[in-house]
Amino acid sequence: MILKQLFDQATWTYTYLLADPASREAVIIDPVIEQVERDLQLIGELGLELVYALDTHVHADHVTGSGRLREATGALTVVSSAAAVDCADQKVVHGDRLRFGSLELEVRATPGHTAGCVTYVVEADGQTMAFTGDALFVRGSGRTDFQQGDARTLYRSVHEQIFSLPFDAIIYPGHDYRGHSSSTVAEEKAHNPRLNDAIDETRFVEIMNGLLLADPKHMDVAVPANLACGRPANDVPPAVREVPPDVLGNLSGYRMVDVRQPGETLIDRLGRVKLVQLGGAEVVPLPILRTASKSWPRDEPLLLVCRSGNRSRVACEYLLQMGFSDVTNLAGGMVAWTEHRGDGAQR
16 A cells, blocks of 8 residues: 655644555545645655545644645545534545545544544555544544543543554554654553553543643634635635636637646546647646746736646636636536537547
């Protein structure tokens, strides 16, 4: 299995990218919205297809990148059914399994930090790995004093759903504040100062009730945004002008930009449609668009293209936010263009 552990320094958050090396299907766990371009670039560089963007819970310390990744890749967003995130594509419950290629993530409900926390467990190459979010940290645990948190519930979740895994199961936490990247069930049962085998439930409750922590700095922004799949309440995306292929006029006045990955235009049948019909589109993959477009004139007429129109719509939003004034999305992308022009058999 391909496994990449990524870190957001501002929020001390770990994001995990997992992929089946044969099928190249991938999932991402706990993405951070400020790091979406980094994540998309890595996905593109590794030639992966993102099928799921998962959150372990509704975060209070950062805004999820799952919604943005869905817009950019078509991946399904996943969160616990107990988290009350109406916009999520798939709401999972304890025991559900999510397949990506030949691999499978098991969903284990681990509430206590919040009511909607889950741990994702995968077995690959003879090794069990648990992505525990904020339920269990290396030598610590998530707090239990907000978002329907409950110390007794968390204690039972960790002992029943995480510590019941094999002793050598690797623990990958949602955060770390001391320089650790992973642990094992055996290590945490022996050395976790809150949850080791010598700490009973009553003592754990006493420990958690005595923490008296301040609220996360961005809680009032992050929680509403994450209930909306990462869209802050006051964040209204720029209005994107879209034109379907049947009413698209003279293309000679546009700079054509195809935001797919270069490999898609070689493998995907739709990528082999003669883009010269679209004025000769240049390929500028979405992950590098911000950097590549810095030198472009801000008033240049741009027509953005991708396979289905989703990534190119996100690209239009990026460019409008950067100050470009004449940006148009090809509605339906190359799928719609091919259907309209009757070029389905063209190579």
